[in-house]
Amino acid sequence: MQVYNTLSRGKEEFAPMHDRAVNMFVCGQTVYDDAHLGHARTYIAFDIVVRWLKHLGYKVNYVQNITDIDDKIIARAREKGIEPIELARQYEQRFMEDMDRVGVKQNVSSYPRSHDYITAIKEQIQLLLDKDFAYLLEGDVYYDVAKFRDYTALSGMKMDELEKHRIEPKEGKRNVYDFVLWKASKPGEPSWDVEVHVDGKAVRLSGRPGWHIEDTAITHSIFGPQYDLHGGASELMFPHHTNEIAQAEAAFGVKPFVKYWMHSGVLNIKGQKMSKSLRNFITIRDLLAKYPAEALRFFVASTHYRKEINYTEELMRDANKLMYYVNQSVGILNNLPADENASGEELVQAIGLLEKEFTEAMDDDFNTSLALMRLTTAMRRVRQFSDEKGGIDQRSKETALGKIVALGDLLGIMSESLYKQALSAEVVQMIKKREELRRTKNFDEADRMRAEIESKHGIKIEDTEYGTVWYPGGAPSPKER
Ligand SMILES: [Zn+2]
Structure with a gap:
């Protein structure tokens, strides 16, 4: 079977790392609102991938994360006057109902939540600090992108193109495109206290993980430092998936982090990408009220x-x-x-x-x-x-x-x-x-x-x-x- 690999920009013969077992991860939902047709497209497309792989006789361990720590969750919970965790659990429940109805949930092996991986996240940040790929800055921890060769391998972008992207602006960063691994929390925000060691000294950090490290902490915990297939919507290629590679390969010292990268195309409506921010979305629920x-x-x-x-x-x-x-x-x-x-x-x-x-x-x-x-x-x-x-x-x-x-x-x-x-x-x-x-x-x-x-x-x-x-x-x- 031929699979198009974004990393090599071509079709390759599919051969998993361990015989007939496939470890597969797809970036999951940030649970602050109902899922729309853009999400449905991604999850149904990868569900078909899983069904086909199983049909070919592969044993597929298909993991999809639930992002339940996020700025959007915090902001929406504040609007509604409830705790972020309460909002996240409500929308996770609704998401599961949607995925069940569209025939996706049954093929997902597990839906780990970021909340449950704080220790793994901390350990990965520690590895990156030890190897000098990460640095502290006023309670935040940043990834030093200039230290990682092949940073643009997945996206195919030029380094000077990266500078055009607005990536977490902050005074004192070593490079403009450095991204956050750990964010100090502001008053009233959910936060975790963790201890890391820098130059032999213990440092207490109070805050929450950045978005990208959640995925690599989860997959390292479940699959180990390398796995077969990572899927997601094409807009996640940069910076999200790019940063996942940088984190994992630097922390664990093995390459490739993922053998096959698969990206699904966008779903547009009236020439624009369907998204929450553009308010042009149709929820899965609304669609299923009209169609099977x-x-x-x-x-x-x-x-x-x-x-x-x-x-x-x-x-x-x-x-x-x-x-x-x-x-x-x-x-x-x-x-x-x-x-x-x-x-x-x-x-x-x-x-x-x-x-x-x-x-x-x-x-x-x-x-x-x-x-x-x-x-x-x-x-x-x-x-x-x-x-x-x-x-x-x-x-x-x-x-x-x-x-x-x-x-x-x-x-x-x-x-x-x-x-x-x-x-x-x-x-x-x-x-x-x-x-x-x-x-x-x-x-x-x-x-x-x-x-x-x-x-x-x-x-x-x-x-x-x-x-x-x-x-x-x-x-x-x-x-x-
Ligand atoms: Zn992700």
Whole structure:
């Protein structure tokens, strides 16, 4: 499998450091507000990466941090008149609900919080002080960027370009681009007391960690000094990921800190990046009030993860329609009557080809847009087959269905449980009876029966040109929204 590595600016054969085990980290949420579609894009894109790696047989330890110490949390808590920790826990809870609904949470191995890593952070700062990569300045600790060679390897920036960025201005810093590892706290802010040693003397620091060191403290604690894959949104490449490399490689003395760096493209709305500060965001919650989670995942997967997405309501509606088209096709095949004389061999072959093409696309740097296009196109074949044959032998049906649903599940646009659920004999009888009612144009009675099947058994019934299609309660809504 080929993976595009930001560090080498090219595709590389994927080979983790330890055989079939992959240690993977993605920068997580700063919990001071609800997550929006820009966040959804990142987390869904990397969720698909994890699903694919697991499908290939890798054991993935997927860690995503929760930033619960941050200026924005402190400021928002002050506005609301509550403690920062209280605000952080509230939004963390809401974030977990969102991630559960979009099918991401189940694949994350752990969500460590920065609060729990203060000791690891202190130890890393001590290492950097000992090795002279860090220095004290009035209760703060800064990283001396000039000491670290290859500082711009990840971003590809020139050193003089760095100076244009406003990085934590402070009188007395050795270099303008030096970044903070530990920040002295102002009165009323959450703070921790730690002791470090400088030139053999103990120094007490009262404050909180800088943002970048949280990640390297967490990953060092969980994975050790090196790991396989670090993902995140492209805007984190500099300074955040750049500083992570500087911290880890200087503190632990091994290289590379991370073997593969993957960055997802931005999500724009009306030509601007969707962000809290621009107030142009749509929350995941607001979107899910209008569309099923599968439609959101379909929308994200429609674009290659490295490309930017320009969100419009129209594109979202199109994604919803296509997601529904795919799911309905599966329903049509699932409802095709068993007929041992109607050989489904040609359909099984077509789905076998789909599987091959889908795999080729995904193995080429997770090309979900191509994989999804192949899947959607194959559904046309499913409908054509259903139309022509009107029945299928049981074995072919199960093989074809199983493969399609497994592929859909790799993108999270279908749930395997949906079509594996068998109908009870009672419901099968009711559906048959209803079809008879429709044939004899007894439509009022047929409608009444549909309502009964839905309310009593949680099964949605839909009449299509291919016959009756049923969906268990949790299936994507058959109605276009
Ligand atoms: Zn991070």
